Amino acid sequence: MLHLLFSGGIYLPAKDIFTALIRGDQGELAQSIVWKLRLPRLVAGIIAGSGLAVVGSVFQMLFRNPLAEPYVIGVSSGAGVGGSLMLSLGLSGLAGGLGVAFGGVIGAIVALMLVFLLSSWRKQQDVVRLILAGVVVGAMLAGLTTLVLLTAGKDSNVVLRWLLGSLTPMSWPQILIMLVLVVITVQYAIREARKLNSFAFGGDLAKRLGVDSRKLMTNQLAIGSVAVGAIVGCVGIIGFVGLIAPHIARNLVGPDLRRSLPVSAFLGAILLVMADLLAQKIIPGGELPVGAVMAILGSPILLVLLRKSVYRFVSD
Numbered sequence: 001m002l003h004l005l006f007s008g009g010i011y012l013p014a015k016d017i018f019t020a021l022i023r024g025d026q027g028e029l030a031q032s033i034v035w036k037l038r039l040p041r042l043v044a045g046i047i048a049g050s051g052l053a054v055v056g057s058v059f060q061m062l063f064r065n066p067l068a069e070p071y072v073i074g075v076s077s078g079a080g081v082g083g084s085l086m087l088s089l090g091l092s093g094l095a096g097g098l099g100v101a102f103g104g105v106i107g108a109i110v111a112l113m114l115v116f117l118l119s120s121w122r123k124q125q126d127v128v129r130l131i132l133a134g135v136v137v138g139a140m141l142a143g144l145t146t147l148v149l150l151t152a153g154k155d156s157n158v159v160l161r162w163l164l165g166s167l168t169p170m171s172w173p174q175i176l177i178m179l180v181l182v183v184i185t186v187q188y189a190i191r192e193a194r195k196l197n198s199f200a201f202g203g204d205l206a207k208r209l210g211v212d213s214r215k216l217m218t219n220q221l222a223i224g225s226v227a228v229g230a231i232v233g234c235v236g237i238i239g240f241v242g243l244i245a246p247h248i249a250r251n252l253v254g255p256d257l258r259r260s261l262p263v264s265a266f267l268g269a270i271l272l273v274m275a276d277l278l279a280q281k282i283i284p285g286g287e288l289p290v291g292a293v294m295a296i297l298g299s300p301i302l303l304v305l306l307r308k309s310v311y312r313f314v315s316d
Helices: 001-006 013-024 028-063 075-088 099-120 127-151 153-163 172-191 193-201 203-208 213-235 241-253 257-280 290-308
Strands: none
Touching: 001 028, 001 172, 013 028, 028 153, 028 193, 028 213, 028 241, 028 257, 075 099, 075 127, 075 213, 099 127, 099 172, 099 213, 127 153, 153 203, 172 193, 172 213, 172 241, 193 203, 193 213, 193 257, 241 257, 241 290
């Protein structure tokens, strides 16, 4: 992961990089490059990858679906609409540069509320209806994002670049808001890991074991969606991390979330940071969107994992 600190358009000797890390940003060129460009990018990749992987693990358990991911119920599309609106309206600089992040969070919350409303979640906790409602809401909001792009004028390239995923430019306030929400999500998921494990046997059995499945599922979906909204608001839409990392983690340590969640977080961070490194290196002198690189790399990896994996979350 630390290789990202040595990667960039300007060559910096290893000595200068380590000196900058120790002394902080005191205005010198090497220190500014490390603390304002490379280190924020690396830390953002670690936090975003970990958060997407953890939410993916939880959602796959809740839905008992190996293809579930953080974006399965349309929250990414909601965050995309909210963030793109903030960019096209020139409000990205609000609250110290957190305008797009706040737009992503608000968009994700609105999307989740629409999904709950369309699926009649209060009356009947049907996971299939919830997923179908998520597909409908996601498609509708994706269309709204396209309309925002078409009406953004000269800012359409900025919006499109953000939507395709990028870890730069990245600020420390953006990193802080992602860190806070991801830490809350991880802590809550680990605390409720025993209850979440019961979903592997089905919602009915979870109820028999004394788990309030409706409350737990609603809380996990809400907390995970807010975290994903913040991540999308800061780095754009980056898929496959929340799909691949949980699969690898289950193959390594088993389906128990108490063990697989930390492993998923670690793997998610590695996947996203490595994809970002490739995004910088594939085209000399240029840079590809990390979301596109992750999709190109993630598709064959996921196919291999699905062929080798058993479609169940518990052993017989």
